[in-house]
Amino acid sequence: KDSHALMMQIDEAHKVLDDFCDPNSVFGALITSGSTTKPNTEPPCDSIQSIPDCTARATCQWNSITVACEDHPCFKHCGETDCVADTTNKCKFNNGTLQCEKT
Numbered sequence: 001k002d003s004h005a006l007m008m009q010i011d012e013a014h015k016v017l018d019d020f021c022d023p024n025s026v027f028g029a030l031i032t033s034g035s036t037t038k039p040n041t042e043p044p045c046d047s048i049q050s051i052p053d054c055t056a057r058a059t060c061q062w063n064s065i066t067v068a069c070e071d072h073p074c075f076k077h078c079g080e081t082d083c084v085a086d087t088t089n090k091c092k093f094n095n096g097t098l099q100c101e102k103t
Helices: 010-021 026-033 052-056 079-083
Strands: 060-063 068-071 092-095 099-102
Touching: 026 060, 052 060, 052 068, 079 099
Parallel strands: none
Antiparallel strands: 060 068, 092 099
């Protein structure tokens, strides 16, 4: 018996699928880390307290208004196509980590 079946309206699919590319969700961490065995082990950006440590990470940016480290907009892209298409944030796809990073 398949216990993974899920009945839902197509309009409600985003509720299930939105976490797939969210690096803070369990499944999203697996996808964005490029690993099939364990989630991304780097601490989340919002746990970094110093500007130098934050800006040194290719997936983080320092927000001077909130005075906090946060995910860079590039890091929110799940795949290479969306990543390289984002010319506004100057994103690049890292083939080693399989994640979108700032340049």
